[in-house]
Amino acid sequence: MVLRESISQALFSIRSNKLRAFLTLLSIAIGIFALMGSGTLVTSLEHTVSSQILELGQNTFRIDRRPSFLVGHRAWRRYRNRPPITLQEAMKFKERMQPYARAVGFAADISGVRIKYEEQTTNNDFTLYGVDGGFFFANRLDIEEGRPITDEDLLLNRPVAVVGADVVRSLFPASSPLGQHIFIRGRRLQVVGVLKARGNVMGQSLDKVVFVPATIFLRYFSQNVPARWRSFALYVESPSAESIQETIDQAIAILRGLRNLKPWEENNFEVQTNEAIGSQFDSFMQYLQIFGLGTGIIALLAAGIGIMNIMLVAVQERTREIGLRKAVGAKVRHILTQFVLEALTLSQLGGIAGIVLGGIAAALVGSSLGFQLVLPLDWIIGSVLICTLLGMIFGSYPAWKAARLDPVEALRYE
Amino acid sequence: MNTLIHLENIVREYQMGEEVVRALRGVTLSIEPNEYVAIMGPSGSGKSTLMNIIGCLDTPTSGQYFLEGEDVSDLDDNELAEIRNKKIGFVFQTFHLLPRYTAVRNVELPLIYAGVPADERYERAVAMLAKVGLGDRLFHKPNELSGGQRQRVAIARALINNPSLLLADEPTGNLDSRTGTEILALFDELWRQGNTIILVTHEPHVAQHANRIIHILDGQIQKEESKTSSIPV
Numbered sequence: 001m002v003l004r005e006s007i008s009q010a011l012f013s014i015r016s017n018k019l020r021a022f023l024t025l026l027s028i029a030i031g032i033f034a035l036m037g038s039g040t041l042v043t044s045l046e047h048t049v050s051s052q053i054l055e056l057g058q059n060t061f062r063i064d065r066r067p068s069f070l071v072g073h074r075a076w077r078r079y080r081n082r083p084p085i086t087l088q089e090a091m092k093f094k095e096r097m098q099p100y101a102r103a104v105g106f107a108a109d110i111s112g113v114r115i116k117y118e119e120q121t122t123n124n125d126f127t128l129y130g131v132d133g134g135f136f137f138a139n140r141l142d143i144e145e146g147r148p149i150t151d152e153d154l155l156l157n158r159p160v161a162v163v164g165a166d167v168v169r170s171l172f173p174a175s176s177p178l179g180q181h182i183f184i185r186g187r188r189l190q191v192v193g194v195l196k197a198r199g200n201v202m203g204q205s206l207d208k209v210v211f212v213p214a215t216i217f218l219r220y221f222s223q224n225v226p227a228r229w230r231s232f233a234l235y236v237e238s239p240s241a242e243s244i245q246e247t248i249d250q251a252i253a254i255l256r257g258l259r260n261l262k263p264w265e266e267n268n269f270e271v272q273t274n275e276a277i278g279s280q281f282d283s284f285m286q287y288l289q290i291f292g293l294g295t296g297i298i299a300l301l302a303a304g305i306g307i308m309n310i311m312l313v314a315v316q317e318r319t320r321e322i323g324l325r326k327a328v329g330a331k332v333r334h335i336l337t338q339f340v341l342e343a344l345t346l347s348q349l350g351g352i353a354g355i356v357l358g359g360i361a362a363a364l365v366g367s368s369l370g371f372q373l374v375l376p377l378d379w380i381i382g383s384v385l386i387c388t389l390l391g392m393i394f395g396s397y398p399a400w401k402a403a404r405l406d407p408v409e410a411l412r413y414e
Numbered sequence: 415m416n417t418l419i420h421l422e423n424i425v426r427e428y429q430m431g432e433e434v435v436r437a438l439r440g441v442t443l444s445i446e447p448n449e450y451v452a453i454m455g456p457s458g459s460g461k462s463t464l465m466n467i468i469g470c471l472d473t474p475t476s477g478q479y480f481l482e483g484e485d486v487s488d489l490d491d492n493e494l495a496e497i498r499n500k501k502i503g504f505v506f507q508t509f510h511l512l513p514r515y516t517a518v519r520n521v522e523l524p525l526i527y528a529g530v531p532a533d534e535r536y537e538r539a540v541a542m543l544a545k546v547g548l549g550d551r552l553f554h555k556p557n558e559l560s561g562g563q564r565q566r567v568a569i570a571r572a573l574i575n576n577p578s579l580l581l582a583d584e585p586t587g588n589l590d591s592r593t594g595t596e597i598l599a600l601f602d603e604l605w606r607q608g609n610t611i612i613l614v615t616h617e618p619h620v621a622q623h624a625n626r627i628i629h630i631l632d633g634q635i636q637k638e639e640s641k642t643s644s645i646p647v
Contacts (some may be wrong), residue, residue: 005526012514324510327471328571329499329527331492407471411510 006341013314014346020313024306025350028390031299032354032383037361038292042285059102059241060138061248061273063234063255068277082268083259084231087214092258093234093251094134100250103237105134108214108230110221115163115210116183117171126167126208128184130217130232138235146178146193153213159220161189164209165197184210187220248273300386303350304394311343311398322402323410335403336396343395344388351387355380416483418578418610419445419468424477424487426463426633437463439633440477445612447578450605452613452621455630462583464630465614469502469581470494482578499527503572507584509564511556511571517543518552521570528575542570546600562593569600573609580604583614598623 014021066079085093090106097104107129114124129135133151136143143162153160161182168177177191189212198206212221214232222230234255238247248271255269315322322335426438437460445451455461466472467479470486473494479487486497498504511520521539530538543552546566556564565585572580582601586594602623605611613624621627629636 320510321512324512325523325527326495327469327498327504327510328524329495329575331495331527333492334527408466411471411506 003341006338007345009338010342010345013342014349017310020310021346024303024310024346025353027299027306028303028347028350028387029354029357031296031301031303032351032387033358033361034292034299035296035386036355036358036379036383037365038289038296041362041365042289042292058274059239059244060140060235060237061244061251061271063236063251064270064272065231067270067280068272079270084229085234085269086228086230087218087232089255089258090132090214090232090234093255094132096254096258097234097236097251100239101138101236101247102239103134103137103235105132105136105138105235106214106232107131107135107235108217108232113184113210115167115171117177117180120171122167122170126164126210128217128221129209129211130214130221131211132214135211135235138237140237142196144194144196145176146191148193149211149213154215157215157219158213159187159189159216160192160213162193162195162211163191164195164205165207166205167208167210168194169207182210185221189216244273300390303347304390307343307346307391308394308398310346311339311395312401314342315339315398315402318402319405319410319413322405323407323413326405326407327411332403335405336399339399339402340392340395343399344391347387347391347395348384351383355383358383416447417444417480418447418449418482419443420480421468422478422480424464424467424474424479426460426467426472427475437633438467438474441630441633441635443628443635445610447610448605448608449626450601450611450613450624452615452624452627453630454615454618454621454627455636456616459630460633461614461616461630463633465581465583465612468579468612469504470497495527499524500575501578503569503575503577503580505565505568505572505580505582505585507587509556509561509568509588511564511567513556516553516555517548517559517567517570520556520567521574523571524575538574539570542574543567545573546570560593561589562596565589565593565597566600569597569604573604578610580609580611581614582611584616585613586615586617586620594620 014025063085065082065084067075085106094104094106109127109129111127112124113126113128115122115126131149132154133149135141136148141148144165146162149160149162152158161184163177163182167182171177171182172180177194180191181188182191183189189210195207195209195211200206218230234251236247236251238244252267252271256267259268261268325335421441421443424438424441425436428435428437439460441464453461453464463472467474470481470489471494473489474487477487478485481497481501486494489497504510512523515523518536518539521542522535525535525538540549540552543549543566546569548563548566548570551559551563551567554563556567559567565588569580569585572582580601585601586597589597598620601611601613611624613620615621625641627639627641629638
């Protein structure tokens with residue numbers, strides 16, 4: 001009874017002081033919103049990235065000049081002087097690595113590329129890869145039509161291209177692109193293959209791609225960067241999941257050998273497994289999470305003070321009522337319960353508003369970035385708990401003040 | 415018969431800054447069941463303090479108070495709340511109804527704190543409102559009721575838990591004289607039904623309804639008058 005009574009009482013005082021209650025609820029909602037929103041975002045991002053990592057293949061690792069996620073200015077200093085992985089190096093590495101791997105390949109890329117076919121031109125959001133024949137195998141890229149780039153193409157400097165599904169979609173809606181000539185940066189390339197459509201990840205199509213032989217890539221498209229500075233990424237697929245560490249060790253040994261590194265010198269390249277990329281990503285996510293948490297905590301603190309304020313005013317306004325309730329037999333715990341429950345009702349209402357807002361915002365952001373939306377149940381439960389705590393902490397002082405009122409004084413209060 | 419109220423040399427002092435104000439300076443008083451007592455005195459005489467102590471809203475600085483034989487002068491807040499809930503019904507000059515509640519819910523209030531289940535509460539409140547003549551105003555809120563009707567709701571609330579004592583502080587103070595007379599008639603009726611009533615007032619014609627009038631002045635009992643019966647209206 002006291003429960004129902006107190007909740008209806010709380011709803012009543014919210015209704016009778018709409019603006020005041022609205023502002024209080026708003027501040028709670030913003031706090032929960034910040035917490036929830038960042039929670040949903042982080043969870044969704046993590047989910048997307050882990051499904052993407054899975055997609056890359058469990059047994060494939062990559063050797064890069066530098067790690068993919070650099071956090072902080074120190075990191076850049078540390079890595080900037082590393083030498084590029086040149087084409088010659090990549091080819092030698094591939095030759096020596098081949099016996100120990102299921103597939104070895106390499107690639108370099110430039111983004112922001114336009115593709116032209118006859119009178120039509122695409123947007124400049126395509127990525128051009130200079131690859132070898134092994135790249136398609138190491139990354140398990142399937143060919144829909146035609147053939148992949150081969151090592152022979154590299155050797156013979158053939159101006160050929162394998163295109164992604166989006167190229168077909170925008171330039172060849174009706175006919176097959178095979179055998180046709182497309183132009184990239186004024187260079188003529190013959191389409192020899194089409195990649196199987198791969199879909200979207202993180203709001204980016206994986207099909208806005210064109211592959212050309214690495215040698216052609218360097219000759220035609222590396223204009224801003226001297227060819228000898230263009231760095232390739234090496235892709236290695238180990239024979240089995242169990243042997244991945246061995247394969248990594250082998251790859252490191254081969255590359256160190258190629259670079260004549262002394263035993264005391266550190267690797268001047270980065271081995272990136274799914275796991276390593278994942279952990280780099282995690283540390284990046286942590287920053288995001290801390291930011292959301294910090295914002296939320298500050299907002300919730302403000303909200304708590306708001307609750308305290310509205311409850312103190314309520315106690316003041318209802319002094320005579322409290323006096324009467326005590327006169328007819330309300331004990332300290334009755335009054336305490338009533339006002340704490342009122343504060344809880346307030347904070348829970350704000351919390352629910354915040355959860356809904358946070359969920360909506362996360363859904364909007366998520367869908368616009370193409371994440372798979374994951375509503376984090378633990379964050380929702382957490383938010384409810386936090387609101388409960390908030391109501392308890394900031395509602396208890398006003399409630400205690402109410403419960404301690406002297407009935408004689410309270411009844412006489414004007 | 416057991417004595418309902420026995421006050422023994424009650425003293426109540428207040429600390430007002432540096433000064434100690436002695437509101438009651440040794441009051442000794444006994445009230446038997448089914449008495450109809452008026453406490454009279456000018457403002458500042460201590461009659462309100464005496465009423466607060468009798469109503470267990472306040473405790474004496476010294477002296478002893480026995481309510482139905484139980485010493486209540488040293489109880490803590492929660493114990494006093496329970497005594498008020500079970501044994502005392504208050505009627506105030508300003509009614510003190512909860513404005514958002516219907517008449518029934520106002521009357522139910524003491525039963526909530528007595529832990530009576532909802533169905534029973536409702537039935538008893540409806541019956542009590544019928545008894546004070548408001549059977550057709552059950553779901554009106556205080557601002558939809560006249561002053562006299564509001565005071566009847568308050569009386570119903572005071573009686574709902576079958577108290578040993580009905581304590582009315584200037585119950586006609588906010589009412590016009592005709593309505594006041596009606597309310598006093600209701601008190602007379604309640605007294606005839608066996609209730610013990612204590613009226614606090616400064617109006618002699620109100621006090622005339624009681625069969626015993628206690629005059630308070632400067633924190634002490636100045637004189638007592640007894641009558642064989644109250645004035646029937």
